[in-house]
Amino acid sequence: MSIRHLDALFNPASVAVFGASGRQGSVGATVWHNMRTGGFAGPLYPVNPKHASLDGLKVYRDVAALPEAPEMAVICTPADTVVSLIKALGARGTRAAIVVTAGLNAAQKQAMLDAARVHTLRILGPNCIGMLVPHLGLNASFAHIGAKPGDLAFVSQSGALVTAMLDWAGSRGIGFSHFVSLGERADVDFGDMLDFLGSDPKTRSILLYIESIQTSRKFMSAARAAARNKPVIVVKAGRSTAGQAAAASHTGALAGSDAVFAAAIARSGMLRVDSLQDLFLAAETLTRYRDGPTGQLTVLTNGGGAGVMAADAAAAAGVPLAELDDALKTKLDAVLPANWSHANPVDIIGDAPTSRYVAALEALAHDPQSAVLFIHAPTAIVPSADIAQALLPQISAMPQRMLGCWLGDQAVAQARQTFRDAGVPDFNTPEEAIRAFSFLRTYRQHQAELLQTPPAHSDSQTVDLPRLRGIVDSVLTSGRELLTEPEAKEFLAAAGLPVVPTRTVGTEPLEARAAADAMGYPVALKILSHDITHKSDVGGVRLNIGSAAELTEACLAMLARVREAQPDAVVLGFTVQPMVRKKHAHELIVGVSVDPVFGPVVLFGDGGVAVEVLADHALGLPPLNTPLALAQIERTRVARLLHGYRDEPAADLEAVAGVLVSVSQLLVDVPELAELDINPLLVNHEGAVALDARVRVSAQRPAGAANFAIQPYPSELIESWTWRDQPVVLRPIRPEDEAQHRRFLEKLDPEDIRLRVFYSRRSIEHSELARLTQIDYAREMAFIATRALPEGGEETLGTVRATVDPDNHTAEFGVIVRSDLKGSGLGHRLMSKMIDHLRARGTRRLVGTVLSINHGMLELARALGFQETDNPSDPDDHEMRFVSLDLQAPKPSAPGP
The missing domain is CATH 3.30.1490.20 (ATP-grasp fold, A domain)
Known part of the structure; x- marks a missing residue:
């Protein structure tokens, strides 16, 4: 991960175009024309040894002839010139380059990267269209059309798609903050772009067109961080399951690459759509309606046909229409004619005057849990613009609950604009509106999974690691990979999973x-x-x-x-x-396979001998916990049966989720695990038991935490420490710590909170606590010190947190201990653990900002070797002090005897 010098790429002070030309139809001429006419305000240098001047500007022969080092270069020269240009530019001080040139072979690309790495010069491309930053007038591309300024960022792996999308978006008035063609992604890739755009203030939503992912953990880490800040919407091309046919397990056959990608999108809090049209539809809807209710929908319309179309679309999309209770029907009866629909959709009849629209919407406004889709077909009774104007006070008061659909074109143009100006998303057809609402529901589910906080579990299954290792080693030593059924059952039992007794004869x-x-x-x-x-x-x-x-x-x-x-x-x-005879039992499948891109995946679905025919399954990326496992179960059709129906009792979903969590843990504990099927897993209201299992292991160790797309909980960092003659555990924070962390914060004095985190309130919202306890261990770390309570459980005594930049260069820390324990050595011990951890992961520097009156923290920093200076961002600010520690500097040698 790296965003180093991406500011030079997307906001350069000066640009040089290598291969700039006046020859019509050439790439160099097109790029030069776009740069010249785009409105870029900085110095612009054409470079071409064949020309003396171009468009009245001096043309420079080479890098050495330039009057200054251009902050960014655009390279449109032949493939065999690229490496030498990158070497010269890096040595001169250039920080970024767009390599438009195509046709570099593998050796040339590697030589280009090696030359750039010496100078940390960033490269977009090669073989790319280039990029546009419209608000800067920067068009460093050979696209045939420019882009309008806006707040959507579009990043594409396909160059051809870039030009088509620019044309399509321009005709619809859609503007962009950034428009980027990644090309062959030799350096800058989707992870880098997500890191950069996720914190870019000019970008409201991020749109991605993806054909493939190369570094899954980098991508997932960046995606999860960006998706916390703003909507990230993805179109993924290619739904092939090539490579899965040879799998020995049902899971391997079912877990196609596209299904795994969809699971990754869901886990990262992003939204996937199927078409480019839906990409913009989702972006517009999420931006205007991101915080509105998505549980159910009420349709208000003046046309029965339009209402039926909306209801049909809702049924097909799985969008629930709200039931009208008696109180609401009474309110509507009082303001609507006797022949209104008396159901949802609420049809107020085509002859409705303006007052009827207002009264009907007023009645529906009292249910804050339901969104309202307003559908209007123009009539000769009342102009549409008058209706929109009459409804303006109401929709302005509830824009986060409203969606609009004005059927028609010119006759409703003014009404549609009135709704848009009030912040209400607008759609051309009822089907489009329902599709957009379904996007919102899916997005909200993904966001909930991203921010969920699972409960603590004290009754987790006991895992017999020595027994697991013995089984795996024995199988591999014998030259086999597939376990026999008795071995597979013993393997599951050692993992704490319920299995049926099995005798071998x-x-x-x-x-x-x-x-x-x-x-x-x-x-x-x-x-x-x-x-x-x-x-x-x-x-x-x-x-x-x-x-x-x-x-x-x-x-x-x-x-x-x-x-x-x-x-x-x-x-x-x-x-x-x-x-095993279980009344009201269901046959399920739980499995494991290893995806070539995203690593280990866990499958759940309807089981039995027809599992591949039914294909009712959902995938999840480990590590899993109970809430994530339950969410995975709910993504299947069989989940509806498991919830019970008629005289059938609900199955024990907690038991099924426990199996999924245990299987997820197996992937951590047994790196050799390559494939696993538990089919059938028999479950009813009394519990679950594995009747049959198939397990394949591999000496190549395809599983294990190192191969997870999402870094699992780093249990290897847990350590015990004796403090004040009592045992204390120092460990990374985990999602289950939310309630415990809340109690810790509530015990802090307001002044201690102000001194350390610069705000005074002790109460904290669930969303904030989730962000503190559910962290991405790949780019952030928080250690807590805990001790056991006499009545059971534990309490948090102190915590230290460090957030590392995407380059792993600088980490910023914060540390706080319980107010009644200040001066006890806890802060020093926590800081020392964090320093050791950051040193081990190669972080270069640890920094912090401390209030000048916080003498205790400043003394601790000095004792740990930090250097203290004025606030570098504002030297005149004497209320703040800046402390920094060089983590990779050689430690001073011990004094001699």
Whole structure:
């Protein structure tokens, strides 16, 4: 991750165009023309050894001839010149370059990056259209059309799409803060752009066109940070599942690359749409309606047909229409004619005068939980503009609950503009309005998952790590990757998962009968072979065997079927297990596979032998916790059955979520885990149990925390410390700490809070607490000191937090201990732990801003080796002091004897 010198790329003081030309139709001529006519205010230098002047300006021969180092360069010269130009520009002091040039081979691209890295020169491209920053008049591209200033940022992997989108957006008056073509992304990529645009004050929403992602953890970290600040909306091209066909598990076959990408978008708080038109529709809607209610929708219309269209679209999109209660119907009866619809959509009839619109909307305004979609078809009764003007006071008071749909064109243009000026999003058709509302619902769900705070769990499953390691090592040592069914069941049991008892026997029916007699009938019989992956496919499963005679017949028949279907398979014997009979049970699947881009993924869905045909499943990126697991379950159709219906009781969803969380933890504990299927996972109102499992491990270690797209909780940083003769735990903060962190803040004196975090209130909102406790460990760290309470649980004594810039160069810290524990050494110990952690991750510098009157903090900083200076951003500010520590400086040697 890096945003270093991206300011030079997107807000350069001066620009040089290499390959600038007057030859019509050439890339160099087009870029030069766009730069000259765009309105860029800084110095602009054409560079081309074949010209002496261009458009009345002196043309420079090379980098050395330029009167100054251009802050940014645009390179339109042949591929074999690019590396030498980057070397010369970097040495001269240029900080950014756009390499429009196409055709660089792999060696040239690497040489270009190596030359740029020495001088931290940033590169956009190669093989890109370039970029536009309209509010600066900066058009460093060879696009055929410019862009209007606005507050949407558009970043595209496709150059051809850039030019088409500029044309399309220009005809609709859509403006941009930035319009960027990434090209081959040799340096600047989607992660860099999200980091830069996420904190850019001129960008209201970020729009991405993505074909592929290269560095998933960088992308996810940047996306999660940006999505907390503003809407990020994505169009993803390519829905291929190529590469999945060879997977040995059902999960591997179901978890296609596009489905994994969709799961990543959901986990990061972004919104995915299917078309470029929807991209702008979603951006407009999220910007105007981001904080409005999305639970249900009430449609108010003067046309029954338009209302029916809206209702049909809502049903198709899964958008619930609000039920009108008796009190609301009474209010509407009082102001509407007797033949109004008496249902939602609320049809106030086509002959409605202005007063009827006002009265109907007034009645609907008293339900703050429901959004209102206003649909109007123009009539000769009242001009549309008059209706909009009459409704203006009401919609101005509730713009966050209103959506507008004025059907028509010129006849409703003024009315539509009135609504827009009041901040109400406007749509051309009822279907478009419903689609936009469904985007809002999806976006809100993703944001909730991004900011959720799971409860603490004291009854988590016990994991037997030595037993897990023994199973994995034994399988890999034997030269195998697939575990037998008994090994897979033991593997799950060691992970704390509920499994059905399983006995392994040889091929003699008498052994199977002895096992069945011991456990009791009925039983299930399954073939045992290293060579058979899907037992059902070869007739290797027989259920509900009720007697010894039936079991003998089943053994012999199964051996015959397997020998015929797969004659080369070596049959080791059978497994025998009791039939698990659960009333009101559902067969589910829980699985694991490894995506080549996003790493390990967890699958949940409807199970059984038809799992691939039904294809009812949802994917989640680990690490998972209970709220995330429950949200994943809700994204499936089978979830509706699990909630219960008629006489069917609701299934134990907490138990299912527990299985998902345990499987997620398995991916951390067992890096060798490559594929896993629990199918079926049998669940009812009493709990869940795994009836069958398939596990594949690999010496390549495709799982493990290092391969997660989202960095999991760093449990390796937990340590114990003896303080005042009592045990204290120093550990990274976690989402489950929200309630505990609230209690900690409530015990602080207001003055201590003011001295350390510069505000005086002790109360803090859930959203703020979530941001403090649910952190991205890849770019932020917070350690807390805790001790056990006599009545159980624990309390927080102090905390230290450091936020690292995307370049891992500078971290800014804050530290605070409970007010009654000041001067106890806790602050020094917490700061020391943070300093050690940042040093280990390669951070260069640790800085902080301290009030001058905070003598305790300044003394602590001096004791830890910090340097103290005036506030660098305002040297005349004597109320603040700035402290900094060089983390990578050699430690002073110990004094001699």
